[in-house]
Amino acid sequence: MTPTAFIVLGLLERLGPASPYEVKQQATATLGNFWSTPHSQIYRTTEGLAAAGLLSVRAETTPGGRGRTVYALTREGRAALTAERRHTAADLPELRDPALLRLYFGADPAPLAVEQLAAHRRQLAAYEARRAQDDGAEPRGPWLTLRAGIGHEREWIKFWRDLAGGPDGQPRQVAGSDG
Amino acid sequence: MTPTAFIVLGLLERLGPASPYEVKQQATATLGNFWSTPHSQIYRTTEGLAAAGLLSVRAETTPGGRGRTVYALTREGRAALTAERRHTAADLPELRDPALLRLYFGADPAPLAVEQLAAHRRQLAAYEARRAQDDGAEPRGPWLTLRAGIGHEREWIKFWRDLAGGPDGQPRQVAGSDG
DNA sequence: CCCACCATGTAACATGTTACATGATTGG
DNA sequence: CCAATCATGTAACATGTTACATGGTGGG
Numbered sequence: 001m002t003p004t005a006f007i008v009l010g011l012l013e014r015l016g017p018a019s020p021y022e023v024k025q026q027a028t029a030t031l032g033n034f035w036s037t038p039h040s041q042i043y044r045t046t047e048g049l050a051a052a053g054l055l056s057v058r059a060e061t062t063p064g065g066r067g068r069t070v071y072a073l074t075r076e077g078r079a080a081l082t083a084e085r086r087h088t089a090a091d092l093p094e095l096r097d098p099a100l101l102r103l104y105f106g107a108d109p110a111p112l113a114v115e116q117l118a119a120h121r122r123q124l125a126a127y128e129a130r131r132a133q134d135d136g137a138e139p140r141g142p143w144l145t146l147r148a149g150i151g152h153e154r155e156w157i158k159f160w161r162d163l164a165g166g167p168d169g170q171p172r173q174v175a176g177s178d179g
Numbered sequence: 180m181t182p183t184a185f186i187v188l189g190l191l192e193r194l195g196p197a198s199p200y201e202v203k204q205q206a207t208a209t210l211g212n213f214w215s216t217p218h219s220q221i222y223r224t225t226e227g228l229a230a231a232g233l234l235s236v237r238a239e240t241t242p243g244g245r246g247r248t249v250y251a252l253t254r255e256g257r258a259a260l261t262a263e264r265r266h267t268a269a270d271l272p273e274l275r276d277p278a279l280l281r282l283y284f285g286a287d288p289a290p291l292a293v294e295q296l297a298a299h300r301r302q303l304a305a306y307e308a309r310r311a312q313d314d315g316a317e318p319r320g321p322w323l324t325l326r327a328g329i330g331h332e333r334e335w336i337k338f339w340r341d342l343a344g345g346p347d348g349q350p351r352q353v354a355g356s357d358g
Numbered sequence: 359c360c361c362a363c364c365a366t367g368t369a370a371c372a373t374g375t376t377a378c379a380t381g382a383t384t385g386g
Numbered sequence: 387c388c389a390a391t392c393a394t395g396t397a398a399c400a401t402g403t404t405a406c407a408t409g410g411t412g413g414g
Contacts, residue, residue: 003277010284021393031283034274038375064382068394085286090298093276095213098182099269100327104210104320105189107264119269141283148279148338155334159327200365217403222367243410247366
């Protein structure tokens with residue numbers, strides 16, 4: 001199962017029957033932080049899952065007279081979701097950071113680092129604001145992934161801060177803070 | 180410029196004139212750790228860059244009588260490389276970790292974490308072995324990205340270790356080690 | 359000589375990205 | 387009533403992934 005399919009199934013479980021549009025809204029609102037998906041992809045995926053029998057389709061007409069398509073989990077869909085949750089196979093993702101690529105190929109570290117540092121600080125602030133909002137929230141999953149995000153942002157900040165240098169633009173530290 | 184294009188240009192600068200096959204070998208050997216690229220993609224990209232005038236093309240015949248295509252940076256190609264190195268725009272990558280997705284959607288943390296922990300420990304060991312090999316190596320870029328990779332592997336290990344639990348399968352710690 | 363692997367690509371398909379299109383609703 | 391925005395999709399194109407194809411080379 002592709003990640004996008006898993007996302008669609010998982011969100012439909014939470015939402016109950018919903019249109020791809022609603023799924024997309026939910027995706028953006030909740031896990032947009034560590035895994036975004038464009039709406040065109042959501043539409044394709046709901047179609048595909050319906051064709052595979054994991055979702056049921058219902059054509060609706062809105063009060064306004066406009067058509068829309070509502071999908072819901074079938075029994076097979078729920079089973080697939082459960083199965084996917086039980087997978088423990090570990091294929092590690094790559095960092096795939098364009099900034100890292102530039103660094104690798106000889107970009108001047110300091111100016112790059114200044115921008116990266118600022119961006120990661122903003123991201124960390126956003127994460128922490130969210131965590132403050134739903135500290136201790138149930139279910140646990142989202143809270144844990146948020147924690148992962150925060151940890152990695154902090155790691156990035158450490159990394160780029162070392163390269164950003166002081167006011168004179170010199171690196172403050174290059175040797176690894178090992179141990 | 181796409182990341183793949185940048186990779187191809189950067190590697191061709193190091194290699195001098197080379198075939199897509201050689202570029203791919205180099206890519207795997209050097210930055211396969213944080214950004215892999217399939218060889219089919221390298222072929223497409225060299226074609227595209229040549230069409231855009233950033234690479235020159237030369238058809239060769241190997242000693243064995245087999246044909247191959249050798250690409251080399253043009254002046255425009257070098258200029259594009261320099262320009263890209265100067266970009267500092269920061270669009271942050273997402274974590275996009277399938278394991279995190281499972282966690283988010285309610286997978287049981289402990290068994291997932293056990294596998295993830297093992298995988299990340301292997302990856303960390305590989306990184307550290309490499310770093311031991313070329314500690315202090317020049318140029319600096321690759322060494323720095325390796326450091327980033329190590330930092331993030333450690334962060335993942337911390338994260339999953341907390342979820343993996345002791346021998347009894349209970350989480351050892353769930354509240355954030357904040358500070 | 360044949361099998362495995364290296365070198366060199368091409369093709370087919372899935373996924374991701376960006377842009378386009380268009381009907382309802384709502385605020386000014 | 388007009389513009390902006392919400393809701394609902396479709397289309398075109400780029401990128402990434404997987405599989406296929408084929409010529410040389412070297413070892414058993």
